[in-house]
Amino acid sequence: MSIFHNIADAISDTAFIWRQEMRQVLRDEGVLIFFIIVPLVYPLLYSWIYNNEVVRDVPVVVVDDNNSSLSRQFTRMADASADVKVLCHAADIDEAKSLVSRQLAKGIYYIPSDFDSNIYGMRQATISVYCDMSLMLTYQAIYQTAVSVTQTMGAGIQVSRTNPVTKREAEISVQPLAVSEVPIFNPAGGYGSSILLAVLMLILQQTLVLGIGLSAGTARENNRYHELIPIDGHYQGIFRIIGGKFFCYFMIYAVMGAYLTMAVPHFFSFPQLAQWKDLLLLMLPYVLACIFFGMIVSCVVRYRENVMLLMVFVSVPLLFLTGISWPHQSIPPFWQSISWLFPSTFGVRAYVRMNTMGATLSDVMFEYRLIWLQALLYFLVACIVYRHQILLSRRHALEQLDRIGRKIEVVAQIRKRKKNRNLGI
Amino acid sequence: MKSLRDIWSIALRELRILWKNPIYGFCMVVFPIAVLLFFTSMMSQGMPERLPIGLVDADNTSTTRALTHRLDAFQSTEVVERYATVTEARHAIQQGEIYGFLYFPKGTTEDLLSARQPKISYFYSLSAKLPGSLTMKDLKTISTLGSAAVGQATMRARGATDAQIQAMLQPIAVDLHMVANPWSNYNVYLSTVFVPGIIMLFIFLITAYSIGTELKFSRSKEWIAMADGNMLVAILGKFLPQAIIWLAIFFSYEYYIYGVLHFPHEGGSWAIIRLGLMGVFSSMGFGIFAFGLLPSLRMSMSICSLWAVLSLSMAGSAFPVMAMDGPLQSLSWLFPLRHYFMIYQITVFNGFPLLESWFHFAALAAFMLLPWLVIGKIKNAMLNYVYIP
Numbered sequence: 001m002s003i004f005h006n007i008a009d010a011i012s013d014t015a016f017i018w019r020q021e022m023r024q025v026l027r028d029e030g031v032l033i034f035f036i037i038v039p040l041v042y043p044l045l046y047s048w049i050y051n052n053e054v055v056r057d058v059p060v061v062v063v064d065d066n067n068s069s070l071s072r073q074f075t076r077m078a079d080a081s082a083d084v085k086v087l088c089h090a091a092d093i094d095e096a097k098s099l100v101s102r103q104l105a106k107g108i109y110y111i112p113s114d115f116d117s118n119i120y121g122m123r124q125a126t127i128s129v130y131c132d133m134s135l136m137l138t139y140q141a142i143y144q145t146a147v148s149v150t151q152t153m154g155a156g157i158q159v160s161r162t163n164p165v166t167k168r169e170a171e172i173s174v175q176p177l178a179v180s181e182v183p184i185f186n187p188a189g190g191y192g193s194s195i196l197l198a199v200l201m202l203i204l205q206q207t208l209v210l211g212i213g214l215s216a217g218t219a220r221e222n223n224r225y226h227e228l229i230p231i232d233g234h235y236q237g238i239f240r241i242i243g244g245k246f247f248c249y250f251m252i253y254a255v256m257g258a259y260l261t262m263a264v265p266h267f268f269s270f271p272q273l274a275q276w277k278d279l280l281l282l283m284l285p286y287v288l289a290c291i292f293f294g295m296i297v298s299c300v301v302r303y304r305e306n307v308m309l310l311m312v313f314v315s316v317p318l319l320f321l322t323g324i325s326w327p328h329q330s331i332p333p334f335w336q337s338i339s340w341l342f343p344s345t346f347g348v349r350a351y352v353r354m355n356t357m358g359a360t361l362s363d364v365m366f367e368y369r370l371i372w373l374q375a376l377l378y379f380l381v382a383c384i385v386y387r388h389q390i391l392l393s394r395r396h397a398l399e400q401l402d403r404i405g406r407k408i409e410v411v412a413q414i415r416k417r418k419k420n421r422n423l424g425i
Numbered sequence: 426m427k428s429l430r431d432i433w434s435i436a437l438r439e440l441r442i443l444w445k446n447p448i449y450g451f452c453m454v455v456f457p458i459a460v461l462l463f464f465t466s467m468m469s470q471g472m473p474e475r476l477p478i479g480l481v482d483a484d485n486t487s488t489t490r491a492l493t494h495r496l497d498a499f500q501s502t503e504v505v506e507r508y509a510t511v512t513e514a515r516h517a518i519q520q521g522e523i524y525g526f527l528y529f530p531k532g533t534t535e536d537l538l539s540a541r542q543p544k545i546s547y548f549y550s551l552s553a554k555l556p557g558s559l560t561m562k563d564l565k566t567i568s569t570l571g572s573a574a575v576g577q578a579t580m581r582a583r584g585a586t587d588a589q590i591q592a593m594l595q596p597i598a599v600d601l602h603m604v605a606n607p608w609s610n611y612n613v614y615l616s617t618v619f620v621p622g623i624i625m626l627f628i629f630l631i632t633a634y635s636i637g638t639e640l641k642f643s644r645s646k647e648w649i650a651m652a653d654g655n656m657l658v659a660i661l662g663k664f665l666p667q668a669i670i671w672l673a674i675f676f677s678y679e680y681y682i683y684g685v686l687h688f689p690h691e692g693g694s695w696a697i698i699r700l701g702l703m704g705v706f707s708s709m710g711f712g713i714f715a716f717g718l719l720p721s722l723r724m725s726m727s728i729c730s731l732w733a734v735l736s737l738s739m740a741g742s743a744f745p746v747m748a749m750d751g752p753l754q755s756l757s758w759l760f761p762l763r764h765y766f767m768i769y770q771i772t773v774f775n776g777f778p779l780l781e782s783w784f785h786f787a788a789l790a791a792f793m794l795l796p797w798l799v800i801g802k803i804k805n806a807m808l809n810y811v812y813i814p
Contacts, residue, residue: 029723030723049744050738051750101771119596122592123588124588125598126597129601129602131603132604135745135770136611137743137745139603140558150598157596174576176575176576177542177571181547181561181565182548184518185552186551186552186557191554191744193552214723305634305726309631312626313456313460325553325615330473335463352552353520353521
């Protein structure tokens with residue numbers, strides 16, 4: 001046989017396996033849920049949940065023991081701020097506390113009775129803020145509003161205390177050094193913009209691994225001898241099997257990947273600063289790494305449901321390991337080394353930096369190289385694992401053949417004996 | 426009496442099943458403990474420390490250097506790199522090397538001494554929320570301090586006392602009382618929701634899995650026969666051993682975070698035990714209900730996993746439910762973890778009376794009773810369905 005025949009054979013086998021795998025995916029509703037429905041619907045749900053981005057109008061109670069024009073000014077300014085809403089006035093701290101315990105308010109502003117006399121007497125006045133600490137974002141809103149309102153009021157008080165010749169002189173004496181605050185990326189500090197992009201990349205990896213695992217589980221359970229690789233003329237080479245399956249998954253996830261990384265941020269106007277060429281170059285190794293990773297995981301599971309028990313809960317720790325909510329510099333080395341095993345760690349970091357900070361491919365080169373390395377390593381491991389599976393199914397097939405052969409022999413012997421007996425020998 | 430004996434024999438049978446299939450050991454004991462250790466050890470510092478930040482000092486005088494030294498002494502950030510220009514520093518943020526930087530333009534000190542009000546800037550990225558806001562806090566403090574230091578020197582020269590200087594620089598101070606979590610410890614925020622959330626995920630999944638595998642390994646008829654066709658006996662017997670294991674796991678988790686790590690628990694031990702009981706039984710109720718709704722192993726487990734993962738967001742521990750859209754606020758009632766979180770923060774974390782959380786208590790009780798609705802359907806499935814892979 002010529003080399004051309006070999007190549008033609010390989011291509012036709014690969015295409016055959018590709019078609020078989022595609023059929024199996026489309027027939028299996030469990031796989032369809034994770035390949036199609038979850039990637040389509042979950043991002044929309046999450047985007048909806050985080051769509052409001054920031055917490056506005058957190059209800060607070062004001063206890064105003066001072067009741068002066070200055071204390072009323074503070075209440076008014078706090079109420080006018082975007083983040084806080086004054087729910088009501090309470091007579092004393094106890095009444096205010098009962099409102100907090102009934103979950104009607106999230107914090108208390110307490111203005112002591114000497115508030116305005118302190119200010120007029122050139123002493124430092126205080127405002128006490130009591131926060132329900134069960135939610136980080138409401139605590140931040142209540143505290144930061146108090147700080148910014150007192151600073152604004154303080155600046156006015158400072159100006160009124162000086163006797164400047166010009167207005168400019170007053171400004172400089174109050175603030176000799178001007179400070180400007182520049183939030184350069186995700187300037188509004190939106191919760192969704194910061195976390196959702198990471199979730200999208202993670203959904204891609206997790207659904208891919210779950211789908212591949214379920215599909216492999218079904219293949220095993222449908223197989224007579226519970227093998228992953230059927231005994232078939234087409235399933236004779238590692239590269240043909242891996243290639244055929246790979247093309248099937250890649251075909252689906254080329255579409256899903258584009259939907260997750262480009263369409264969803266577009267629908268909900270999350271940051272999308274990445275250049276399309278860079279994004280394409282990033283997604284290629286990421287999807288490759290995820291597919292080969294999924295193939296390896298799929299060889300480990302015996303029953304199809306086990307992959308769900310194994311992979312679903314991992315999603316949450318994986319999200320944390322990307323460093324999006326807890327900075328990766330502060331993750332203990334042990335967990336950091338575990339995070340290097342998963343494509344999502346570097347995929348998320350690179351994608352988030354590209355999309356929210358407008359980083360180019362050269363800015364994420366470190367992560368980019370590691371994703372390629374993972375893709376390569378997982379490909380090699382997948383080859384080894386599949387080779388093992390092929391050998392396993394061949395051995396089992398031979399044993400099976402052997403057993404059948406022996407059975408036939410035994411049957412033949414029995415028949416022979418019977419024949420002989422009938423003949424009376 | 427007979428039903429008690431039946432429950433006992435079914436429970437023994439269930440124990441044998443749990444023992445034989447290693448997946449139960451992993452999902453009921455090993456993984457939950459691993460997740461507990463993961464979250465608590467990852468955030469053991471409470472707050473991230475020494476986040477890398479940069480510096481662009483185009484002025485480079487003793488005044489600006491003094492400010493930089495002070496910034497170095499801050500706990501949550503650390504100046505790791507100096508850059509020549511703002512462009513370079515911004516590039517470093519994009520490359521993920523730093524979270525923010527402080528910028529002194531040329532002539533800052535000169536303008537300061539001649540009262541021309543120079544302007545310094547601090548840049549930070551909120552693309553990751555927690556490190557971004559910590560960086561912002563430190564940079565803001567140091568810039569305000571810098572401004573105050575100058576004013577302080579001038580006023581001291583004029584003979585003002587410290588109290589006068591303070592009153593002048595900051596006429597109104599904010600006195601913050603962080604009730605129950607004065608360190609704003611992040612571990613307390615996340616480990617108290619994500620760990621029980623994942624344990625509940627396992628309870629959902631294992632509950633559905635253990636009923637579904639009766640069908641899959643064709644033992645379902647034997648199970649119903651052992652209960653004499655009485656579904657209450659069948660369910661009680663089957664889930665008795667599981668409930669004991671789950672409670673053991675849940676209480677050890679609670680003991681670890683409240684007893685060993687000393688997480689705030691104003692509500693005391695009874696509130697904690699009550700919470701654990703409610704959490705475990707409502708999740709088992711949900712798992713049985715999910716299987717009854719779609720009596721197929723694969724579909725019920727898919728529903729359980731999707732619901733459980735979603736509930737981590739819908740609990741509203743990170744992004745509050747009150748900030749979500751109206752329909753989502755109502756939908757959040759359908760997630761046991763949401764009610765668990767509300768009861769936790771009202772009765773355990775803040776120590777408010779149980780009565781304040783009555784609605785969420787009632788909701789969790791309703792989740793426990795959900796299996797009643799589908800018990801007939803489960804029986805039918807067990808007796809008549811055939812497992813198709």
